[in-house]
Amino acid sequence: TDATRLIAQAKVSAPSAIASALEAYYSKNAAPLWVSGGDVNDHARALISVLEKAADFGLDPADYALKVPNLTTASVAPAEAPVASAEAEATVDPAAAPEAATATPVAATPDTATTTAETPAVASPAAGPAEGHDRDLMQFELALSAKALMFAQDMTRGRIDPNKISGFHDFKLKTVDLNGVMAFLATGQEPGAYLAGLAPQDRHFTALKAELVRLRAEAASEATAVKLPDNLLLKPGNSSPDLSAVVAAIQHSGSDALKTKHEATLASYQQTPEYTPELVDLVKTFQSEAGLKADGVIGAATVRKMVGHTSQDKIEKLVVAMEQARWLPSDLGQRYVFINQPAFRVYYNENGAEQFSMRTVVGSKAHQTFFFQDEIETVEFNPYWGVPQSIIVNEMLPKLRADPSYLDRLGYEVAVNGKAVPSRSVNWYTSTQNVSVRQPPSSDNALGDLKILFPNAHAIYMHDTPSKSFFQRDMRALSHGCVRLAEPRKMAAAVLGISEQEVDARIAGGENVAAKVTAKIPVYVSYFTAWPNKDGKVEYFDDVYDRDAAVRKAFEATTKARSA
Structure with missing residues (x-):
């Protein structure tokens, strides 16, 4: 025809x-x-x-x-x-x-x-x-x-x-x-x-799709956004002419629950500059909801959360997030662990719902955590820490050349070609490729009391840490790439399906022992600067590794290639 x-x-x-x-x-x-x-x-x-x-x-x-x-x-x-x-x-x-x-x-x-x-x-x-x-x-x-x-x-x-x-x-x-x-x-x-x-x-x-449609419809009202000085610093008991803008910003971006809880404070505020105890409580609630330290001190991090991103910024984050969501399985599963690096949090989900979340520390910008998915297989109690070659060379080597017995004094184990030797006997001016270093289980072990393993090509896992103070910081991209947990025993109990008391007992035994999970659990080591919380409200985070810009650049290249 x-x-x-x-x-x-x-x-x-x-x-x-x-x-x-x-x-x-x-x-x-x-x-x-x-x-x-x-x-x-x-x-x-x-x-x-x-x-x-x-x-x-x-x-x-x-x-x-x-x-x-x-x-x-x-x-x-x-x-x-x-x-x-x-x-x-x-x-x-x-x-x-x-x-x-x-x-x-x-x-x-x-x-x-x-x-x-x-x-x-x-x-x-x-x-x-x-x-x-x-x-x-x-x-x-x-x-x-x-x-x-x-x-x-x-x-x-x-x-x-x-x-x-x-x-x-x-x-x-x-x-x-x-x-x-x-x-x-x-x-x-x-x-x-x-x-x-x-x-x-x-x-x-x-939720991401609904938020994108909503924001595009509301983009015309961008002029109503509240402005605050980037360098604002306001402590409880101080006064500031910017306080009225602070309250307006909270009213603009705060949750309905926050507005209900502090309804009387918001209604009675008379645009005065005094940072009163009532307003401090209001700010603390806002900080807590935003995942910040709830101390009532209004600084750069709190200002960023109050002012938020412009509607266009949010739209760009949503488009990137929706693209990245397509890289993951269309159904994340009924039981899984979800790490969101820009949020510095990990979420445990069971029966299709979030059961709890906790703060994390992720890789620094120089030692970024990868974006990938895998399956949790094992929890190791009282772990050894095998020191990566990069840390031996970049951080330990200068100290060892100055003091070859440095690792002996710290209690680390050193081996050359698999044979245990004192660190003082090693020539630290030659290649370290055949030298291995590990830290035995102890109260100051870099991995703390346990680590949760999902074997992968990037040597990334979740673990405890003796550096608990890091969890009090708002910006927590501080590790060498692994994911540190604020409440590791709670997570270990969840993935093993046992009580925290049982976890405590295994740690108290002092023995280096591994326990396999009964069924492998998907873990998503993700990177989303826009992601909904358990209530479906989309939250926005800073692009700590500047990865969103790379995705947008790839979008432009794609459209250019397709129109050629």
Whole structure:
């Protein structure tokens, strides 16, 4: 038929996985999905309407835009270059989307190549105006299917490959059943609900999406945001002309529970500059809710939480968070541990609900904690600490060269090629690659009384610490990469399914012993600067490692590559 011939001649630039799905479908199905009666049909317009709402899902509508052929025009150029090749994208920023080409289609893998989708060529006579229009329709047919598949893929696994963003992301890219998507679209059913269902369906993503829609609707009222000096420092008993702005900021960004608790204080405040005990209590409640030290002292950290981020800042954080949520399983599980590095907190979930959370210390900017997922397998009591080579070389070596018996005096165990030796007998001016150092269990062991292991390539785990004072700080990116727990015994009891008293007893025994969990527990070592709390309210955090900017840069590279 003419439709078969014209579809066979149509070409569209698409990632190789999408191109393969298009070729698989159209080589077996002659009837167009989106065109009938010489025009774009209602099924196509319903799909286009869904693609136009991509922003509600944290995606960029520009990635899925295409021109619709005009019924009265003989030839309308489609939005995509019909014969664009993979080489056109070969120099794209490597942080771009998974489909950004780094080689020609022949050499590239299916997940990385951008190629040209087409069915076997069919000879055709010169086209007149009518056939020119029909050819445009068939080009549109193929292009819309490609956009639909791209949207489905992005909804499921995100627009970008996280492993290309930085060396601190470690994810297995999800596989999307694009042939299954084409099969559904071919049924003629309304595409909106189906495509929306490809996004994560858990409560966290739902809350992020609702917040994004709400903020975009409210962005016009940005002028109502309260301003406070960045260098404000106000202690209980002091006075400040900025106090009225402080109260206004709390009224603007405080929770409903806070406003109810301090209703009388807020109602009676007369714009006076005195920082009274009643206002101190108000600020302490705000600080507690914000995860800050509730001391009533208004400084830089409290000001940032009071003023918050602008609506645009929040929107950008939400879009990044929704992308990153797609890297995780669509269902996090009924029982799991969730670490959010920018929040400096870890959350234990069971029966699909958060049971408790606690403060954490995560890696410093120079020793960042990775973003990955794994499974908790073991809790080790009274652990040894095997000192990493990086710490031996960068922190211990200068002291050992000045005092070779330094580790002997601290009680550390030293071995050369596996043989125990005193540290004073080691030549610390030569390579330390064959030297191992470990700290035996003790009250001042760097890992404290226990560690919780989820074996991974990054040597990251959760553990106790003798440095308890660090948990009182607001900015807690202070470790060498592992995650320190404020209440390690509580977490150990939860993952083992035993009481804290049993944990206490095992530690009191003094023996270095490991206990396996009855069933492996998913652990998500995550990085979200926007994430909902257990009540569904989205909270915002500082981008301690500056990773959001890298994600946004990858977004830009993706859109640029797709429009090439």
